[in-house]
Amino acid sequence: RAAVGLAWQLRQWEQAAPGAPEVRVEPVARQMAALVARRRLRGVWQSPERRAAELPLLAPMLDLPVAKLARLVEQAPCYGALWDDLQTERQQRLREGDLLQPISTALQDLRREVRQASRGQGASSSGGAVPALSNTSMR
Numbered sequence: 001r002a003a004v005g006l007a008w009q010l011r012q013w014e015q016a017a018p019g020a021p022e023v024r025v026e027p028v029a030r031q032m033a034a035l036v037a038r039r040r041l042r043g044v045w046q047s048p049e050r051r052a053a054e055l056p057l058l059a060p061m062l063d064l065p066v067a068k069l070a071r072l073v074e075q076a077p078c079y080g081a082l083w084d085d086l087q088t089e090r091q092q093r094l095r096e097g098d099l100l101q102p103i104s105t106a107l108q109d110l111r112r113e114v115r116q117a118s119r120g121q122g123a124s125s126s127g128g129a130v131p132a133l134s135n136t137s138m139r
Helices: 006-014 026-046 048-061 065-073 079-096 103-118
Strands: none
Touching: 006 103, 026 048, 026 065, 026 079, 026 103, 048 065, 065 079
């Protein structure tokens, strides 16, 4: 068990000292898309015959060109190494593209997604491109 909970940590970030630079994080919709892509990518990893059809659909969810994703899939010795490489690529793109957002905005987005998921609504704030939180579990 963690010494402090997520709710406590979120409150700490929200109550940061005035004038202090706000923590910047990856947007919620991008993280949700990555979770969905991770699950689907594992299936593609396990069934190479699906790669030609699936990789073009997964690449935008991971914010990578299809050719780069295909190369990473082919070169990775195991799925865990592939996911680690993809996370490194995604983090680099986030920093280079200045795609990070203030945590206060991300918290608002996350709360909205949780409310929508608890109501059983399937569309997210990203225009329906990403399933609701209830559909992103790792099975």
